[in-house]
Amino acid sequence: MSTSARTDIFARLRRVTSATQAENVEQERASLGSAPPPELPADELCEAFLVNVLKNCGSAACASNRGNAVRAVAEHLYRHHRQHRLVAGNDPRLAAMPWRDAGVLPRFGALESGELVALSFARVGIAELGGVVTYTGRHNPAVNNFLPERHIVLLDVADLVADTEEAWARIHRASDKQGRPRGINIIAGPSSTADIEGQLVYGAHGPRHWHVILLGDVPEGALDRARAATGSAEPD
Amino acid sequence: MNDNPRATVDAKTGPQVALFITCLADLFRPAVGFASLSLLQRTGYAVSVPMAQTCCGQPAYNSGDYDAARTLARRVIEVLAPADYVVVPSGSCAGMLCHHYPRLLEGVWHERALELAARTFELTSFLEEIAPRMTHATPEPATPAGSGVVYLDSCAGLRELGIREQPRALLRETRGIEAGELEQRDVCCGFGGTFCAKMPAISAKMADDKLDSAMATGAHTLVGGDLGCLLHLAGRARRRGLDIELRHIAELLAGETTGPAIGGEL
Amino acid sequence: MQQRSEQFLDSADTALQDKDAAQRRDLMALFAPAMRDAAVENFTAYEATRKHVKRIRRHSLDNLAHYLAQFEHQAVANGNRVHFARNADELNSITLDICQQHSAHHIAKGKSMVTEETGLSGFLQRAGLQVVETDLGEYIIQQAGETPSHIVGPALHKSRDEIRALFLDKHPLGERQLDETTALVDEARKVLRPQFLQADVGIIGANALIAENGYSMLVTNEGNGDLCANLPRVLIVCTTIDRVLPRAEDATAMLRLLVRSATGQAQTCYTSFYSGPRRAQDLDGPLETHFVLLDNQRSDILDSGFAEMLDCIRCGACLNHCPIYTGVGGHAYGWVYPGPMGSVLTPLLTSLEHSNALPNACTACGRCAEVCPADIPLPDLLRDLRARENSERLNAPRWRLGISLQSWLAGKPRLYHALTGACIALLYRMGRKRGSFRRLPFAGGWTSQRDFPAPQGKTFMQQYKEALREH
Numbered sequence: 001m002s003t004s005a006r007t008d009i010f011a012r013l014r015r016v017t018s019a020t021q022a023e024n025v026e027q028e029r030a031s032l033g034s035a036p037p038p039e040l041p042a043d044e045l046c047e048a049f050l051v052n053v054l055k056n057c058g059s060a061a062c063a064s065n066r067g068n069a070v071r072a073v074a075e076h077l078y079r080h081h082r083q084h085r086l087v088a089g090n091d092p093r094l095a096a097m098p099w100r101d102a103g104v105l106p107r108f109g110a111l112e113s114g115e116l117v118a119l120s121f122a123r124v125g126i127a128e129l130g131g132v133v134t135y136t137g138r139h140n141p142a143v144n145n146f147l148p149e150r151h152i153v154l155l156d157v158a159d160l161v162a163d164t165e166e167a168w169a170r171i172h173r174a175s176d177k178q179g180r181p182r183g184i185n186i187i188a189g190p191s192s193t194a195d196i197e198g199q200l201v202y203g204a205h206g207p208r209h210w211h212v213i214l215l216g217d218v219p220e221g222a223l224d225r226a227r228a229a230t231g232s233a234e235p236d
Numbered sequence: 237m238n239d240n241p242r243a244t245v246d247a248k249t250g251p252q253v254a255l256f257i258t259c260l261a262d263l264f265r266p267a268v269g270f271a272s273l274s275l276l277q278r279t280g281y282a283v284s285v286p287m288a289q290t291c292c293g294q295p296a297y298n299s300g301d302y303d304a305a306r307t308l309a310r311r312v313i314e315v316l317a318p319a320d321y322v323v324v325p326s327g328s329c330a331g332m333l334c335h336h337y338p339r340l341l342e343g344v345w346h347e348r349a350l351e352l353a354a355r356t357f358e359l360t361s362f363l364e365e366i367a368p369r370m371t372h373a374t375p376e377p378a379t380p381a382g383s384g385v386v387y388l389d390s391c392a393g394l395r396e397l398g399i400r401e402q403p404r405a406l407l408r409e410t411r412g413i414e415a416g417e418l419e420q421r422d423v424c425c426g427f428g429g430t431f432c433a434k435m436p437a438i439s440a441k442m443a444d445d446k447l448d449s450a451m452a453t454g455a456h457t458l459v460g461g462d463l464g465c466l467l468h469l470a471g472r473a474r475r476r477g478l479d480i481e482l483r484h485i486a487e488l489l490a491g492e493t494t495g496p497a498i499g500g501e502l
Numbered sequence: 503m504q505q506r507s508e509q510f511l512d513s514a515d516t517a518l519q520d521k522d523a524a525q526r527r528d529l530m531a532l533f534a535p536a537m538r539d540a541a542v543e544n545f546t547a548y549e550a551t552r553k554h555v556k557r558i559r560r561h562s563l564d565n566l567a568h569y570l571a572q573f574e575h576q577a578v579a580n581g582n583r584v585h586f587a588r589n590a591d592e593l594n595s596i597t598l599d600i601c602q603q604h605s606a607h608h609i610a611k612g613k614s615m616v617t618e619e620t621g622l623s624g625f626l627q628r629a630g631l632q633v634v635e636t637d638l639g640e641y642i643i644q645q646a647g648e649t650p651s652h653i654v655g656p657a658l659h660k661s662r663d664e665i666r667a668l669f670l671d672k673h674p675l676g677e678r679q680l681d682e683t684t685a686l687v688d689e690a691r692k693v694l695r696p697q698f699l700q701a702d703v704g705i706i707g708a709n710a711l712i713a714e715n716g717y718s719m720l721v722t723n724e725g726n727g728d729l730c731a732n733l734p735r736v737l738i739v740c741t742t743i744d745r746v747l748p749r750a751e752d753a754t755a756m757l758r759l760l761v762r763s764a765t766g767q768a769q770t771c772y773t774s775f776y777s778g779p780r781r782a783q784d785l786d787g788p789l790e791t792h793f794v795l796l797d798n799q800r801s802d803i804l805d806s807g808f809a810e811m812l813d814c815i816r817c818g819a820c821l822n823h824c825p826i827y828t829g830v831g832g833h834a835y836g837w838v839y840p841g842p843m844g845s846v847l848t849p850l851l852t853s854l855e856h857s858n859a860l861p862n863a864c865t866a867c868g869r870c871a872e873v874c875p876a877d878i879p880l881p882d883l884l885r886d887l888r889a890r891e892n893s894e895r896l897n898a899p900r901w902r903l904g905i906s907l908q909s910w911l912a913g914k915p916r917l918y919h920a921l922t923g924a925c926i927a928l929l930y931r932m933g934r935k936r937g938s939f940r941r942l943p944f945a946g947g948w949t950s951q952r953d954f955p956a957p958q959g960k961t962f963m964q965q966y967k968e969a970l971r972e973h
Contacts, residue, residue, distance in 0.1 A: 005585075005586040005587055005588045005592055005797075006586040008588055009570075009586050009588060009743065009795075009797050009801065010567060010570070010571070012797075012801040012802075012805075013566050013567040013570065013743075013801055013804075014567045015805075016566075016801055016804050016805040017563070017564055017565060017566045017567050017568075017804065018564050018565055018568075020565060020568070022568060025565045025568050025569075028561060028565075029558075029561060029748045029749070032554070032557050032558060032561060033554075034554075034751060034755075035547075035550075035551050035554045035555065035751070035755035035758070036547045036550040036551055036554065037547070038545065038546075038547050038551075038758065039545075039546045039547065052768070055768070056769070056771070109785070110785045110786055128769075129768070129769040130769070131769060131773075136732070136784060136786070136787060137781070137783045137784055137785070138783050138784070138785050139783075141784075141785040141786045142728065142731075142732035142786050142787060143732065143733070143786050145728070146725050146728050146729055146732065147729075164751065164754040164755075165751050165754075165755075168749075168750050168751045168754070171750075172750075175715075179781075180580065180715060180717075180777050181777070182776065182777055182778060182779070182780060182781055182784050182787050183731070183732065183774060183775065183776050183777070183787065184717070184774065184775040184777075185728065185772065185773075185774050185775075186772070186773040186774070187771065187772060188769045188770070188771055188772075188773070189771045190771070191723070191724055191725045191771055191772075192723045192724070192771055193638045193639075193687060193723060193724050194655065194723075194765065195637070195638040195639035195642065195655055195656075195657055195658070196638070196642075196657070196660075196662055196665055196683050196686055196687065197526070197658070197660075197661065197662050197683065198529075198530065198533065198534075198655070198658060199662075199683045201683055201684050201687040203687065203688070203691060204638055204687055204690075204691060204723065204724035204725065204726070205636070205691055205694065205695070205698075205724045205725045205726045205729055206724065206725025206728070206729075206771070206772070207725075257962050257963070259912075261962060262922070262961050262962040262963050263922055263926050263957060263961055263962075264926075264955060264957050264958070265955075265957075265958060266958055266959065266960070266961060266962035266965055267958060268962075269962035269966070270962070270965075285963075285966050287915070287963070287966075287967065288915045289915070289963075290911075290912040290913075290915050290918045290919075291908070291909075291912040293909070293912070295905055295908055295909070296905050296908070296909040297885070298866060298885060298888070299888060299892060299897075299901065299905045300885065300886075300887075300888030300889035300890070300891055300892035300893075300897075301889075301892050301902075301905050301906065301909065302889050304905065304906065304909035304910075305909070307909070307913060308909060308912055308913060311912075311913060339882075391865070391866075391867035391868055391869070392866070392867075392868070395867070395868035395869075395871075395872060396868070420531075420532070422869065423531075423825050423867075423869070424825050424865050424867035424869065426825070426865065427865065428864070428865025428866060428867070429865070429866075430901070431862070431863075431864065431865045432947070432948065432952075433945070433947030433948050434862055434901075434947060435511065435514070435826075435862070435863060436947050436948070436950045436951040436952075437511075437514065437515055437518055437951065438514055438518070438826055438829050438830060438863070439865075439951065440951035440952070441518055441829050442825050442826075442829060442865075443951075443952070445528075445825075467955050468952065470938075470953075470955050471938065471948070471952030471953045471954055471955055472951065472952045472953075474937075474938050474952075474953040474955075475940075475951065475952050475953050495958070496937060496958075498955050499937055499938045499953060499955035499956075500937045501935070501936065501937040
């Protein structure tokens with residue numbers, strides 16, 4: 001059934017649409033170029049990213065090195081859950097963090113029932129969206145993005161780009177080298193819905209809370225300026 | 237705004253302006269036609285009314301009878317051929333001529349439609365942007381300056397012709413009237429030609445929303461550039477017994493507001 | 503879904519009389535445009551992006567055979583099964599087959615207007631499968647036994663109290679308050695979580711199909727679509743053939759317009775691209791993935807004067823900005839797609855004869871076209887449908903006659919002026935005392951709701967002619 005449907009549909013489409021040769025179609029697409037780059041809320045990339053993370057009702061912190069990063073995770077965990085446990089994917093970057101220095105006990109794997117907090121190490125950060133990119137896989141099982149109450153994401157400043165087009169360039173390069181990930185998730189905030197009378201509520205099905213820790217050489221005061229720009233309260 | 241000194245426009249050799257009265261004004265509110273004539277005459281241009289005009293063809297066009305609309309379009313193009321400018325006291329009729337005639341017609345008629353469009357203007361757009369500055373025939377404004385008038389935008393005028401600031405500027409500059417603004421002024425009043433008769437309950441709801449906004453401003457006069465909207469709203473206002481007058485902007489600009497308002501007692 | 507658009511006027515009347523629902527719609531009419539406007543104003547690249555995306559869509563649809571073939575090739579290389587369906591029946595049957603092959607009983611479903619078109623949920627349920635809608639709005643209307651009233655917010659017609667009563671009735675969770683919206687959402691989260699975990703099959707739609715790499719794109723704020731796409735062992739993606747775009751960046755460029763136009767956000771919470779079944783390095787994900795690609799008149803529309811309608815990205819902005827939609831609500835339109843876009847699609851996808859009220863539910867104000875991120879000339883398409891209605895004689899004879907008469911008469915100026923002169927003189931005499939008519943023959947549609955303003959005297963043309971004669 002489906003094969004004759006396929007034949008029918010393609011026959012109709014070939015009758016109706018252009019008969020341009022494939023190379024010429026590709027050329028025409030190439031000639032249309034890319035979308036205009038969107039304006040960012042700040043000139044400096046980290047600040048722009050952080051502004052948008054906060055606008056998305058995520059929370060944010062900065063850490064200049066991995067030691068500070070694990071301490072930032074520990075602080076966040078303790079403040080919100082009075083505990084030191086979380087689940088993290090098998091990303092080698094996560095395994096290599098000095099967890100013992102901050103007394104955090106990550107379990108490396110996929111989130112299981114009863115576990116409240118998951119930690120991901122993002123592949124790319126997109127300032128335009130205030131969002132991060134993860135690939136599904138052992139390094140970051142999809143459930144770690146979508147099932148916990150709280151999702152913490154680490155992002156290296158070196159992996160931060162201005163817009164989605166730049167992000168795709170990086171993703172395509174990575175795919176060329178390592179093969180296509182099953183899933184590419186761009187996450188820009190905690191889960192939300194406005195389906196009831198248009199009222200915005202967080203924690204629809206995915207995480208209620210979303211926390212981004214920007215790791216590396218972040219310009220002095222970037223987070224403070226981002227907080228001022230968005231009217232966000234202090235430490236998250 | 238046009239700053240040409242108007243001292244020496246020679247009505248005989250200067251631009252010839254044709255008034256396209258519109259069928260609604262012709263039948264239901266001639267005052268709009270006479271006010272428009274008066275306003276156009278004050279520009280010093282020669283003004284005439286082509287006697288063979290009837291209707292721009294919008295009813296047929298919007299009802300989907302494109303053939304009938306084309307026939308009327310071709311007639312109108314012929315009737316208006318001699319004029320240097322065509323002025324229309326209606327955003328929707330002017331939009332029909334400028335925007336939709338070229339869409340309807342092909343070949344040579346398409347070219348002629350484009351040519352007509354280039355010299356056709358809605359009334360306030362013409363007065364504000366093209367014609368030399370008017371003199372005031374009556375030195376005193378017909379309504380007290382700055383009070384009690386709220387403006388109704390025409391959807392077609394707004395979106396097809398960019399009529400927004402022109403009527404407001406004219407009211408301000410020539411009558412000293414600062415027109416008030418309606419809440420949700422960009423939302424349609426519910427006339428829509430045959431729509432208001434085909435779907436009366438929905439159109440009445442839209443009229444009520446518009447009239448309620450007008451009443452909320454405390455204005456005593458609702459003024460607009462399209463008689464379709466005004467007849468529909470005036471009719472609904474009368475049915476509800478609302479205390480508000482509706483007039484066409486030509487009447488206010490010409491200072492001719494002593495007669496009855498639309499739908500008012502004669 | 504069964505089409506009931508013939509009942510538009512009656513349904514509209516009923517809707518207008520429901521004061522509470524009308525008030526909610528009035529609020530939507532106020533706030534949705536304000537949010538969209540704020541988001542667009544804040545996006546300086548809006549116009550340039552709109553133009554770019556329009557060119558990409560036109561190029562994609564002009565070369566749809568090429569890109570669909572490319573998508574299929576890539577999707578198959580990624581490990582998907584790709585099925586084609588000419589119509590609703592085929593999509594439904596193919597999907598049921600897949601479920602039955604896997605002895606599936608329990609389906610978790612994401613929001614998909616295409617599956618509403620085909621009535622997939624009902625079809626699967628009649629075959630004995632349990633189908634749970636996981637998008638909160640869709641879940642609510644599924645529980646209520648209703649149809650969506652808006653393509654983005656399907657349950658926005660319901661009040662919080664109604665939803666509270668529904669949850670108290672349908673969820674056997676004992677005594678509880680549920681007074682706050684947060685509590686309702688929490689309960690839905692609790693109730694639906696096990697559904698994701700237990701489902702045998704996940705069914706989702708797609709906002710775009712990417713030809714260059716065979717991925718499908720899904721955007722949500724809730725994350726429910728992602729749970730459907732990652733937890734069950736089988737995933738079925740149902741969408742239409744016109745969703746194909748050449749490159750991944752084309753989809754995200756389009757998204758910049760979609761999100762702002764739909765909800766006034768600058769981005770969705772979750773933008774996901776799924777390529778196929780679990781790989782060696784995956785710890786989760788479906789073992790088997792399928793695409794069911796539906797035509798259902800799209801290729802016909804592509805070949806018609808209505809091809810631009812395929813550019814629609816389903817943002818719902820035209821609904822939010824249409825005073826007729828916000829006046830009567832989505833259910834009056836009688837099918838899956840309401841508002842201006844629905845008034846074009848319903849006749850094209852079902853039957854003009856049974857939905858001709860819809861293209862007439864329009865004043866041609868142009869507000870929809872103004873905000874359409876895909877730059878679709880909706881008022882023109884609606885008028886063209888009225889032209890088809892006219893040429894197929896589907897409209898009421900008295901309207902056709904009236905218009906023909908008026909047009910014919912307008913072509914004969916001397917007769918026109920004489921006849922109108924006489925009628926107007928009569929109306930003037932009849933109406934001069936009161937200034938307007940409560941009732942008028944042939945004008946029942948007008949006078950049912952309005953007085954008819956009386957003429958002022960003779961017609962302008964008569965008076966002008968007389969004035970000329972005197973000089």
